[in-house]
Amino acid sequence: MSHWVIAGASGVIGRHLRHILHDRGGRTTLLSYGGVSxxxxxxxxxxxxxxxxxxxxxxxxxxVRDALESADVIVNLAGSSLADGRLxxxxxxxxxxxxxxxxxxxxxAYTACQNPPKRWLQASAVGYYGDxxxxxxxxxxxxxSMFLSEVCDLWEDAAEPARQHGASMxxxxxxxxxxxxxxxxxxxxxPIKFGAGGPLGPGTQQWAWLSAQDAARAIVFLAExxxxxxxxxxxxxxxxxxxxxxxxxxxxxxxxxxxxxxWGLRLVTGGVADExxxxxxxxLPTRLLEAxxxxxHGKLADVVxxxxx
Numbered sequence: 001m002s003h004w005v006i007a008g009a010s011g012v013i014g015r016h017l018r019h020i021l022h023d024r025g026g027r028t029t030l031l032s033y034g035g036v037s038x039x040x041x042x043x044x045x046x047x048x049x050x051x052x053x054x055x056x057x058x059x060x061x062x063x064v065r066d067a068l069e070s071a072d073v074i075v076n077l078a079g080s081s082l083a084d085g086r087l088x089x090x091x092x093x094x095x096x097x098x099x100x101x102x103x104x105x106x107x108x109a110y111t112a113c114q115n116p117p118k119r120w121l122q123a124s125a126v127g128y129y130g131d132x133x134x135x136x137x138x139x140x141x142x143x144x145s146m147f148l149s150e151v152c153d154l155w156e157d158a159a160e161p162a163r164q165h166g167a168s169m170x171x172x173x174x175x176x177x178x179x180x181x182x183x184x185x186x187x188x189x190x191p192i193k194f195g196a197g198g199p200l201g202p203g204t205q206q207w208a209w210l211s212a213q214d215a216a217r218a219i220v221f222l223a224e225x226x227x228x229x230x231x232x233x234x235x236x237x238x239x240x241x242x243x244x245x246x247x248x249x250x251x252x253x254x255x256x257x258x259x260x261x262x263w264g265l266r267l268v269t270g271g272v273a274d275e276x277x278x279x280x281x282x283x284l285p286t287r288l289l290e291a292x293x294x295x296x297h298g299k300l301a302d303v304v305x306x307x308x309x
Contacts, residue, residue, distance in 0.1 A: 001025055002027070002223075003027045003028075003029070003071040004021055004029070004071065004072065004073045004074075004075065005074045005075070006028065006029070006031065006074075007031040007048075007075070007076050007106060008031075008077030008078035008079065008102070008123070009030040009031070009032065009077070010032065011077055012182040013077055013174070013212060013219075015181070016212040017216040019216070020216050022041075027042055028042055029044045029045075029046055029071065031064060032045055032046070033047070033048060035047065046066075048060075048064050050102050051101065053105040053109075054104060061105075061112065064105065068106075069114065070115045074110070074116075074121070075219060076103060076106055076123055078102035078103070078106075078123075079102060079155070080098040080099075082095055082148065082275060085270075085272075086269060086270025086272060088270060088271065092147060096154065096155075099151065100154060100155065100158050103158035103159050104158055107159065110162045111162070117167070119168050119170075120159065120163070120170075121169075121222060122169055123155075123172050124156050124171050124173045125174050126173050126208045126232060126281050127144070127146065127281070128148075128149055128230075130144015130146045130148075130279065131144065131146060131278075132144070132282065136284055137282055137283040137284065138232070139229070146279065147275055156171050170222050170225075170227050171229060172222070172231060172233050173232050175232070175238075175283055176207050176209040177209075177210060177211075178209055178212065179212035179307070185307065192245060192254055193252060194254075195258070197246075197248070197254060197258065198245065198256055198257050199241065199260070201262040201277070203242030203259070204280075205278060205279060206238045206240060208232070208281050209234065209239065209303075210233060210235040210285075211235075211306060213297065213306070221293050225291055231287045232284060232287070232288070234284065234285050235295060235298055236295060236299075237298065237299050238281075243300065244300060247304050251307075265278065
């Protein structure tokens with residue numbers, strides 16, 4: 001039976017991944033700063049404090065090193081959400097710092113192991129590519145120029161010492177992850193329920209999306225593949241923002257024509273508008289498809305009934 005270690009297991013991707021791993025059996029260790037209240041059979045919770053580890057507090061590294069020792073797979077999903085604030089200066093520092101801090105600690109624990117996990121799956125995002133307009137984006141596309149691009153680049157670089165230490169590493173560049181229990185989806189759905197859905201800015205910006213179920217399935221798939229480097233974790237068919245809103249509104253029998261101008265989005269959400277809502281990135285899962293991965297929700301028509309049963 002395989003032993004997985006997950007950092008950042010309380011987020012939407014982590015929750016869906018845990019569900020799949022639980023059904024498969026085996027052993028899962030959850031690295032948690034605040035604790036996990038819903039741990040199930042086969043799951044062990046290990047508390048960690050990345051700040052204490054980097055500050056060199058005696059004994060702080062040992063629980064993480066012990067968790068990684070002789071494990072098969074480490075999945076690093078740790079980091080605070082961009083959407084949990086207005087992306088002012090302090091929030092930007094926290095978004096970046098939380099990712100780098102956690103990753104540097106994992107690298108330190110990994111390199112201290114006698115028998116570290118062979119496979120490292122490192123989270124990132126398609127924000128790496130920045131605002132690409134209507135251009136199709138693959139894993140070979142260059143780094144963008146947005147704040148999120150910088151975050152992703154530094155986040156990926158922070159894990160690089162583990163690769164140099166021998167880890168087989170795939171970098172998971174996630175698109176917009178949709179799930180009934182995803183906070184981002186719930187925020188998106190609220191105005192639609194009240195008949196206030198419509199274009200955000202132009203509404204034509206391309207969003208690379210996928211279901212949380214497929215995101216978790218892709219992680220399990222990649223753990224068993226010999227694929228290194230960046231992998232776009234997105235559905236095969238990106239969609240315009242307005243098309244997604246219209247599909248959800250139709251399912252709820254609500255209108256979807258009320259526009260939200262870009263200036264209004266910036267007023268309400270601050271920097272989140274320019275980093276998450278208005279940019280266009282039609283990222284394609286080229287390497288996943290080449291490896292033979294099969295999506296459960298490859299099109300909007302597949303995912304909307306799952307989101308809104």
